[in-house]
Structures are given as structure tokens and as C-alpha cells.
Amino acid sequence: MKQILCSITSNAEVMPGIHLMWIEASDIACSAQPGQFITLRCVGFTLRRPFSVHQVGSNNVIASEAKQSHIAFLFKVAGKGTLWLSQRQTGERLDILGPLGEGFTIEPKSKHLLLVAGGIGIAPLVFLMQYASSQHQITLIHGASTAAQLYPFSLAVKKRSKLSPLPKGVQFIPVTEDGSMGQKGRATDILPDFLNWADQVYACGPVDMYKAMAKMSLRAKQSNLKLRKCQVSLEVRMGCGFGACYGCTINTKKGLKHICRDGPVFELDDIIWQEVRI
Amino acid sequence: MRKLPNFRVQLAPRHPKGLILSNPVMIAAGIAGYGIEYAEIADIQKLGAIVCKGTTLMPKKGNAQPRLVETAGGLLNSVGLENIGVDALIEEKAPVWAGWRVPVIVNVAGETIDEYVAVTSKLEGVAGVSGIELNISCPNVSAGGMEFGVDPKLAARVTSAVKAATTLPVIVKLSPNVTDIKEIALAVEEAGADAISLINTLKGMAIDIDQRKPCLGNIVGGLSGPAIKPVALYMVFETAKVVRIPVIGCGGIACAEDALEFIMAGATAIQIGTASLTSPDICLTILEGIEHFMLDNGVENLTDLIGIAQHSAR
Ligand SMILES: Cc1cc2nc3c(=O)[nH]c(=O)nc-3n(C[C@H](O)[C@H](O)[C@H](O)COP(=O)(O)OP(=O)(O)OC[C@H]3O[C@@H](n4cnc5c(N)ncnc54)[C@H](O)[C@@H]3O)c2cc1C
Ligand SMILES: Cc1cc2nc3c(=O)[nH]c(=O)nc-3n(C[C@H](O)[C@H](O)[C@H](O)COP(=O)(O)O)c2cc1C
Numbered sequence: 001m002k003q004i005l006c007s008i009t010s011n012a013e014v015m016p017g018i019h020l021m022w023i024e025a026s027d028i029a030c031s032a033q034p035g036q037f038i039t040l041r042c043v044g045f046t047l048r049r050p051f052s053v054h055q056v057g058s059n060n061v062i063a064s065e066a067k068q069s070h071i072a073f074l075f076k077v078a079g080k081g082t083l084w085l086s087q088r089q090t091g092e093r094l095d096i097l098g099p100l101g102e103g104f105t106i107e108p109k110s111k112h113l114l115l116v117a118g119g120i121g122i123a124p125l126v127f128l129m130q131y132a133s134s135q136h137q138i139t140l141i142h143g144a145s146t147a148a149q150l151y152p153f154s155l156a157v158k159k160r161s162k163l164s165p166l167p168k169g170v171q172f173i174p175v176t177e178d179g180s181m182g183q184k185g186r187a188t189d190i191l192p193d194f195l196n197w198a199d200q201v202y203a204c205g206p207v208d209m210y211k212a213m214a215k216m217s218l219r220a221k222q223s224n225l226k227l228r229k230c231q232v233s234l235e236v237r238m239g240c241g242f243g244a245c246y247g248c249t250i251n252t253k254k255g256l257k258h259i260c261r262d263g264p265v266f267e268l269d270d271i272i273w274q275e276v277r278i
Numbered sequence: 279m280r281k282l283p284n285f286r287v288q289l290a291p292r293h294p295k296g297l298i299l300s301n302p303v304m305i306a307a308g309i310a311g312y313g314i315e316y317a318e319i320a321d322i323q324k325l326g327a328i329v330c331k332g333t334t335l336m337p338k339k340g341n342a343q344p345r346l347v348e349t350a351g352g353l354l355n356s357v358g359l360e361n362i363g364v365d366a367l368i369e370e371k372a373p374v375w376a377g378w379r380v381p382v383i384v385n386v387a388g389e390t391i392d393e394y395v396a397v398t399s400k401l402e403g404v405a406g407v408s409g410i411e412l413n414i415s416c417p418n419v420s421a422g423g424m425e426f427g428v429d430p431k432l433a434a435r436v437t438s439a440v441k442a443a444t445t446l447p448v449i450v451k452l453s454p455n456v457t458d459i460k461e462i463a464l465a466v467e468e469a470g471a472d473a474i475s476l477i478n479t480l481k482g483m484a485i486d487i488d489q490r491k492p493c494l495g496n497i498v499g500g501l502s503g504p505a506i507k508p509v510a511l512y513m514v515f516e517t518a519k520v521v522r523i524p525v526i527g528c529g530g531i532a533c534a535e536d537a538l539e540f541i542m543a544g545a546t547a548i549q550i551g552t553a554s555l556t557s558p559d560i561c562l563t564i565l566e567g568i569e570h571f572m573l574d575n576g577v578e579n580l581t582d583l584i585g586i587a588q589h590s591a592r
Contacts, residue, residue, distance in 0.1 A: 003557070047556070097319070236344065237345070242318070243315045244312075247357060256339060
């Protein structure tokens, strides 16, 4: 965990309203785990903004062999801070703190990993795929409102693309609410089809998606569909980002947790979903 | 070679043991927890002192989410004094502090005078604890807290009760949510406070117009950050005019120039809160900035700057 000034090496709108930014940050690139995040200072704002590590790579391209020296984040222009961020140019420097938090964990016995992304929730799951695809069988369900909001894996094969390609062997299942690509509906609609296949489930998306999954998890306990071992990444407003200011505390079945330090990844079953108002 | 400026300040001149800081830059309560997480990011040993999270007799859960809302130039928080309780502090945190060069001051909170006294008594003789900061100014709890800080008689009673329960220097932290800050300041000085720190946060709120309800889970919170600096500065200026004990300035300090304004207004030391959320290493940057200012302006002793703006105002 370090506070450093990092140069932006690229910043581009890769989907409508969604930017992919690469920065040079060796320390973070070498140590970040999938599910961890960084915070960055948006000039003129009091609170730093948190973003998941979306990819690590070297010299702007994803490389598994070379020493990792760069990280990317994928962000949605959601308000004033992210608008400021979207306007930053290559060569400008950003004040970055990271890597922060506890990321996803894979149990040694797990073979089949099911990844469930709702919208921009794809961001940390791409890193998890990069990290785990050589050792595990992965299915990625990616839900979005419309085709244009699905991560454009197909463009990633183009030369000099800074997007992440879909790792070999990963089964990709797009779902859109308007039916413009893949099945029509939500990611959670087709999730039950894979529950018996998956050894572990990893989800990142809006709270409503988690709440739907929590209901499923309750039902699953009665039937023999298993939605056990499901990890989700939570979002709340954060202050310090490292467990000191208690701005992001939530009450869980395992007591008070600081999302920035104990999370952002938690077991779905540990969260008291009725209490979640974030 | 020019002489390095002398930064040392005495925070408790009328206390038998005193409380000397190597420099005037402190971290305000509630920003750095118990300092331990913070130490992973910034070299906090270089600071004048660290004030830890407000500590009560029993652990406290704090308020519902959301607890933080950013506002123009500031931050509203309603953490609500979530803390591990004084026993856990003594067991888990103080032993770490005992190995530090930087002094740690414990911010003590309570709902009754008895609770303030009980927490303070437990801290007596604990290695690693260099002082007490009485938080009679927290706007985020339903009972106690700020009530003591808005009534001069209650403020004096809790101060003298705590002074009687400890041999550590006692700083009393004042609330800005009062009609006359000078009256409260004089009352706690009279009651034996070794120093005064101010200000805590100003009560405030924000409403989410899309959801048509208050942004904070607790509805009301405390405003901090650059937005409150002029208010804090004026209160420090006014207080320093009337009390003889040291005043510690706090509220919206985000750069060395801000810190120097407080010092010239009469603050012997300064505390940095919200700005450390914006940039965790800001305290060190501010310390360097003060040093540069002193070197550039040929100021050898920081004490020569304390309250200097009071003179021209007279
Ligand atoms: C651990 C974590 C990882 C995240 N990863 C990503 C990511 O990879 N890509 C991405 O696009 N977004 C991510 N987010 C959400 C992102 O931080 C917010 O969208 C962003 O802070 C909004 O800032 P703004 O100034 O544009 O919006 P504003 O609405 O103007 O922000 C005002 C305040 O609210 C906070 N805030 C607003 N929305 C959120 C939110 N959803 N979660 C937390 N704080 C919020 C901001 O930090 C800021 O303090 C993540 C959030 C967390 C907690
Ligand atoms: C998140 C947060 C938590 C705080 N917790 C405490 C606390 O426990 N005790 C206390 O006396 N003051 C607390 N404060 C107040 C600060 O110590 C400080 O007085 C105030 O924020 C004004 O300074 P600033 O503008 O530099 O932040 C807290 C402030 C914030 C923002």
C-alpha cells in the first residue's frame, strides 16, 4: 500500500460513457490481487475515488511473462469526479493509493469458477479471469442494459488494443435487458443454470443483483442447487480507504466490517442484506 | 549554512510534566484511527503528535450507512464514534504506541461525566499514552458528546472531574456549535484544562433530491474540510485572545499556508483532519511547508509566529 504519483499512459472511451485508463504503477502492478482496488485523487474534490484494479500488464499491453509495470481501471462516468477523470490526457499524473483491501480468494480444490458481472461490475472480474484462467475452468455471465454496454472482448484482438481479450477456454455468456445481444434478461436469470457446475461464484454488480442472489442462496439451501461460496464486491462511500476513518463500516453476520480494509470482497451469506442501504 | 528552524512547542505549560511536541503538526481525532493503519502509508513518526479515534468505555457500533457525504469544499460525516472501547485500546493499541517516537493523545468521549472519568482513569499509567483530549464536541451521538461542549458549567464540570482522575495533560476539544466560544474556553481553562483544541465539526446535512431524503443515514452530520476554515480560524483567533493556555487550531487546514494562518491567529499547534483523507501524506507536506516558510522568512523559532496576527489587530 503506497501513495504515488503515476503517469497516465492511455485513456479512452471504450464503451459509451465508460473509460479504460492505463497508468504506470509498478509497485501496484506487481502486488495487486484480483478484487483489490486503488483510490485516486480527483483535483478539487475532498474524497478520493475508489476503482477496482481491472488489469495489470507491462507497457500498456497485457503480458503474462514480462514484469508487470502498469495497471488499468475501467470506469463509468457517474458524476463530477469521474467526469474530471475522463478528461485526463496521456502523460498527466494521478495521485494513486493502493493496492487496497482484500480481494477474491480461490480455494485450492475449486476447479469451476462462475463469474457474474452486472454492468461496470465487469471491471475486477476481468482481472480475476486473467489471473485464474490458466488453472481453472471459467464461465463468465455478463449482464448489461444493451449490447453497447457489454465489455467489447472482440475488439481486444485488434492490434494495439488496450482492452483485455477473453482468455482461452473461458465460456462467455452475454445477457442484455433489451435482448440486443445474448439472452434477454438479467445475469441472475440464467445464473441458476450454472449453480451445480460452479465450485465457487464471484459477483460484481449493483446491490439489487446481490439481493437477488441472496434470495437464490436461501432457496438453494432448501433444494440441492448450490450457491455456496459466493463472493461479492461491495461499494460504499469511502473516506481513507485503509480502515482508519470508519466511514465505510457495515454490520455483518460476523460483526462490524470496514469495507475498505476487510473487503470490498465479502461472502454473500455474511452480509445482512435487509440492512444494506448503500 | 542557515540554522534549521526550531519547531518545538509546549502544549501543557502549566502541567508539571508538560507536553512538548517536536513540531506543531498533529493528526486530528477520527481520521487516522489508532495511527497504526496510517503508519503503513506515511512516516507518521515525524509528526508532532497523533490523536486517536474518540474512545468510549464500551465498544461502540456507530451510525447507519451512509456515513460520509462530500459537499462543496467539505465533507459531512456521521460515523457516530464507532470505536473499539478503552479496554481493547489499552490491550491492542497502546503497546504499539509505546514503541513510537511520536506521542499519541487519546481522544476520550462519553455520555456522562462518570464515563469520561472512567475512561480517563483506565488510561492512567498506560505506556504509550501521552495525553488526553476530551471530546466534548461530537455532534454525531445522541447522548453526551456535544451537550458538554455547549454549556460552560457542564464543560467545566467534566474538565475538572477528568483532571482529578489523571496525571496526564488534558486538552479539551471545543465545539463550534455555540453562541460564544470564549465563554466555554474560559470555563474549561478555569476548570484546569492544560490546553484547548478547536474546532470539532459544525452540524450540517445534505438531501438527495432524486431519492427525496437526507443523504446521511443519521440525517445530521458534522461538516469538516476547507469549507469550515474561516469559521475555525476566527474561533481560534477569538479564543487565543482570551485564554492563557495553549490553543490547538483545527478545521479545514489543507496546506502549509492554512496552518500558518492558524499559528499567526494564536494556535500553538495545529491538527489536520479531512485533508489527510484527500491526501494521506498531507501532514508531512504541511510540516515541510512550514519549515520552508520559516527558512525563507528568517524565522528561527516557531513560537515567534504564534499569535503574531493578534498584535496588529489590537
Ligand atoms: C471498492 C470500490 C471499487 C469500485 N470500482 C469501480 C470500478 O472499477 N469502476 C467504476 O466505474 N466504478 C467503481 N466504483 C464506484 C466509483 O468509485 C464511483 O462511481 C465514483 O466514486 C463516483 O465518483 P463521482 O465523483 O463521479 O460521482 P459523485 O456522485 O459526484 O460522487 C460523490 C461521492 O460519492 C461517492 N460515490 C458515488 N458513487 C459511489 C459508488 N457507487 N460507490 C462508492 N462511492 C460512490 C464518490 O466517491 C464521492 O465521494 C467502485 C467503488 C468502490 C467502493
Ligand atoms: C470521519 C471523521 C471522524 C471524526 N472523528 C472524531 C472523533 O472521534 N473525535 C473528535 O474529537 N473529532 C472527530 N472528528 C473531527 C476532527 O477531528 C476535526 O475536529 C474536524 O474534522 C475539523 O477538522 P478538519 O476540517 O481538518 O477535518 C472527526 C472528523 C471526521 C471527518
